[in-house]
Amino acid sequence: MEQVYKKPKYLKDVSSHYCPGCGHSIVHRLMMEVFEEMGVGEKVIGVAPAGCAVLAYVYMDVDVIEAAHGRGGAVATGVKRCLPDHVVFSYQGDGDLAAIGTAETIHAANRGENITVIFINNAIYGMTGGQMAPTTLMGMKATTAPAGRSAKREGYTLDISHLVAELPGAAYVERVMVTSPKTIVKAKKAIRKAFEVQMAGKGFTLVEVLSPCPTNWKMKPLDACRWVETEMVEHFQPGVLADRTGK
Amino acid sequence: MRGNHALAEAAIRAGCRFYAGYPITPQNEVPEYMSGRMPEVGGVFIQGESEIASISMVLGASVTGTRAMTSSSSPGISLKQEGISFLAGQELPAVVVNMVRGSPGLGNIAGSQSDYFQSTRGGGHGDYRTPVFAPASVQELAELTYKAFDVADKYRTPVLIMSDGMLGNTMEPVIMPEMRDLKTLPAKDWAMRGAAGRPGRRSISLILDTKKEEEHNWKLVRKYKQIAEEETSWEEYDLEGAKMAIVAFGTAARIAKGAMRRLKKDGLKVGMFRPITLWPYPSEALRSLLDRGIEEFMVFELNTGQMVEDVRLALEGKGSVSTYCRPGGAVPTPLDLAKVVSTRYFQRVPD
Amino acid sequence: MAQKKQRKGKIIIKQEFCKSCEYCIDACPKGAIKLDDKYNEKGYYPAVHSGEDCNGCGTCAIVCPEGIIEVWRE
Numbered sequence: 001m002e003q004v005y006k007k008p009k010y011l012k013d014v015s016s017h018y019c020p021g022c023g024h025s026i027v028h029r030l031m032m033e034v035f036e037e038m039g040v041g042e043k044v045i046g047v048a049p050a051g052c053a054v055l056a057y058v059y060m061d062v063d064v065i066e067a068a069h070g071r072g073g074a075v076a077t078g079v080k081r082c083l084p085d086h087v088v089f090s091y092q093g094d095g096d097l098a099a100i101g102t103a104e105t106i107h108a109a110n111r112g113e114n115i116t117v118i119f120i121n122n123a124i125y126g127m128t129g130g131q132m133a134p135t136t137l138m139g140m141k142a143t144t145a146p147a148g149r150s151a152k153r154e155g156y157t158l159d160i161s162h163l164v165a166e167l168p169g170a171a172y173v174e175r176v177m178v179t180s181p182k183t184i185v186k187a188k189k190a191i192r193k194a195f196e197v198q199m200a201g202k203g204f205t206l207v208e209v210l211s212p213c214p215t216n217w218k219m220k221p222l223d224a225c226r227w228v229e230t231e232m233v234e235h236f237q238p239g240v241l242a243d244r245t246g247k
Numbered sequence: 248m249r250g251n252h253a254l255a256e257a258a259i260r261a262g263c264r265f266y267a268g269y270p271i272t273p274q275n276e277v278p279e280y281m282s283g284r285m286p287e288v289g290g291v292f293i294q295g296e297s298e299i300a301s302i303s304m305v306l307g308a309s310v311t312g313t314r315a316m317t318s319s320s321s322p323g324i325s326l327k328q329e330g331i332s333f334l335a336g337q338e339l340p341a342v343v344v345n346m347v348r349g350s351p352g353l354g355n356i357a358g359s360q361s362d363y364f365q366s367t368r369g370g371g372h373g374d375y376r377t378p379v380f381a382p383a384s385v386q387e388l389a390e391l392t393y394k395a396f397d398v399a400d401k402y403r404t405p406v407l408i409m410s411d412g413m414l415g416n417t418m419e420p421v422i423m424p425e426m427r428d429l430k431t432l433p434a435k436d437w438a439m440r441g442a443a444g445r446p447g448r449r450s451i452s453l454i455l456d457t458k459k460e461e462e463h464n465w466k467l468v469r470k471y472k473q474i475a476e477e478e479t480s481w482e483e484y485d486l487e488g489a490k491m492a493i494v495a496f497g498t499a500a501r502i503a504k505g506a507m508r509r510l511k512k513d514g515l516k517v518g519m520f521r522p523i524t525l526w527p528y529p530s531e532a533l534r535s536l537l538d539r540g541i542e543e544f545m546v547f548e549l550n551t552g553q554m555v556e557d558v559r560l561a562l563e564g565k566g567s568v569s570t571y572c573r574p575g576g577a578v579p580t581p582l583d584l585a586k587v588v589s590t591r592y593f594q595r596v597p598d
Numbered sequence: 599m600a601q602k603k604q605r606k607g608k609i610i611i612k613q614e615f616c617k618s619c620e621y622c623i624d625a626c627p628k629g630a631i632k633l634d635d636k637y638n639e640k641g642y643y644p645a646v647h648s649g650e651d652c653n654g655c656g657t658c659a660i661v662c663p664e665g666i667i668e669v670w671r672e
Contacts, residue, residue: 001606001607001608001654001670001671001672002670002671002672003668003669003670004654004656004669004670004671005656005659005667005668005669006668007665007666007668008665010447011665015614015615015640015664016664018663019617020617020618020619020642020663021617021619021620021621021663022663023663024663025663025664025665026661026663029662029663029665041442042441042442042443042444043441043443044441044442045310045311045439045440045441047307054453055453057447057449057451060447061442061446061447062441062442062447063439063440063441063442063447063448063449064447064448064449064450065306065307065310065439065449065450065451066333066337066449066450066451066452066453067303067306067307067333068303068329068330068333071299071300071303071306071330073300074295074299074300074301074303074304074307075303075304075306075307075310076307077293077304077307078265078267078303078304078305078306078307078308078309078310078311078315079307079308079310079311079439080307081265081291081293081304081308082264082265082291082307082308082311082313083311083440083441086440086441103296103297103299103300104296104299104300104303106296107295107296107300111293180625180661181625181657181660181661184660184661185660214619220620221619221620221621222619222620222621222624225621
């Protein structure tokens with residue numbers, strides 16, 4: 001028999017702190033698989049966020065920098081401008097990227113920085129215990145929106161990838177999810193494409209990953225996956241939001 | 248050269264190859280100069296979307312081993328405090344220039360010294376300090392900016408240059424240091440340029456284990472102690488035989504020099520003690536003036552009284568300390584200061 | 599009717615890292631994975647081969663968040 005699957009070499013062989021069924025674990029794995037397949041692991045420098053993935057560096061055997069909450073886009077810009085031939089990513093959650101980091105995200109895209117932003121969207125603030133995020137769905141309850149999000153009180157669900165996709169500096173923006181074998185395979189393809197676009201120097205790339213958050217949604221992992229597939233996609237439609245790589 | 252231009256050119260000569268900044272008066276000339284000069288030397292210039300983004304970009308650049316700098320003025324430096332704390336916690340070198348203006352809030356665009364506390368007491372969250380240099384001339388602004396990069400690299404710390412809007416826009420002759428050959432810069436074995444042939448590195452300040460975090464803090468303290476032993480800097484003027492010392496830094500010290508000339512002509516024995524590093528503060532040197540027959544100290548600063556606290560701390564209750572403070576961008580003349588000094592002199596110094 | 603020959607496969611699950619999310623169980627087209635009745639050190643009932651034939655398709659490894667399933671096939 002030949003071995004057809006084993007953990008990628010850039011993913012450390014340690015048990016993670018992520019909850020059972022968490023999308024972070026899946027995406028970390030996909031990214032490390034992509035780096036191994038592309039043969040670029042030794043050129044990777046990643047920026048980890050504040051959030052559940054603050055400890056991403058514990059699992060990724062590549063160079064990783066911690067950034068202050070929201071600053072990933074700026075820190076990654078600093079790294080990539082100094083090391084243009086390296087592979088630079090900023091890995092961020094929805095609060096990090098779309099609340100406190102909105103300016104850094106939009107402007108890194110607007111400048112067409114050759115970085116890849118991996119955006120894990122679970123429609124809530126995970127690490128701090130379930131507060132409302134800009135991406136929280138209408139009517140969805142959170143610890144800081146106990147009556148459920150209402151337009152009048154909390155405003156609207158923010159689709160930041162859509163905003164970023166409008167910018168000419170954004171070379172490739174795709175939204176995917178990691179809820180089933182089929183969607184995970186598609187997500188990996190999108191992640192690979194984003195890094196390929198970066199390596200070709202074509203501009204800013206963003207992959208938004210709709211991710212199950214069983215703990216904060218108070219669901220079992222499989223139910224959380226179904227919730228992404230039925231509820232989240234109503235607002236956050238998966239697909240390619242921008243592709244300017246043809247130019 | 249104009250102060251703002253001189254400090255930018257000195258940074259380039261020191262090997263700075265990354266600058267990120269945001270427009271704010273009175274230092275707009277710094278990013279403007281850098282936008283033209285950086286590409287000439289193959290460096291990176293970015294006008295960040297904010298001061299917050301700029302300091303984060305500097306952090307990213309610094310991790311790669313590149314000499315990196317940002318500049319701003321008071322309100323913008325407030326915005327950078329989080330980033331400076333992170334740089335200190337992650338032990339990354341960087342140079343941050345503050346061309347201080349009238350404050351608090353939006354204040355005005357005139358030169359001031361009201362960011363002394365912000366600069367010397369960490370400024371951001373946590374138990375850290377940053378070396379702070381206070382130049383008093385355009386020449387010194389250039390030299391200290393040049394030196395700041397070496398200090399930052401040597402100790403792996405952010406370094407602050409605390410100047411003010413007036414000096415930034417003053418034009419004076421400058422002798423520029425030579426352009427550093429980047430190859431002569433000390434190697435940075437901690438820098439991150441991709442984990443080829445080695446395990447991945449981390450640049451972090453998150454230390455959840457309280458024991459380890461405590462150790463990390465004490466490690467920083469040891470570093471700061473070493474900086475205090477090796478980098479403390481000050482200048483003395485006419486203190487031999489003096490009966491009173493003006494204590495002033497930066498632009499205030501320039502004004503004080505003018506005041507001293509008048510006072511000397513009138514026969515008053517007044518000297519000046521000028522701290523060049525505001526942190527580490529030259530406390531020992533200041534205290535030693537008590538042993539040299541000086542008991543009367545007038546602290547002259549362009550704020551409502553900040554450095555005076557360090558003076559009192561240094562003197563440990565001995566001597567007699569008075570102040571002449573002018574905040575808000577007001578620029579007293581040497582005559583204004585001389586009047587205040589001589590009044591105090593005749594009240595306090597025995598014949 | 600000739601029976602289609604099933605390709606043989608094998609999986610090894612690092613049980614001590616399993617968190618019982620059940621993604622692999624749900625994804626396996628052959629019902630070849632189930633939850634063990636003994637729990638691991640962390641208190642989870644880890645996934646384990648159920649005894650049904652595995653064909654080495656690797657779908658379980660695709661969905662496993664922890665990356666702890668190794669897959670072999672002929």
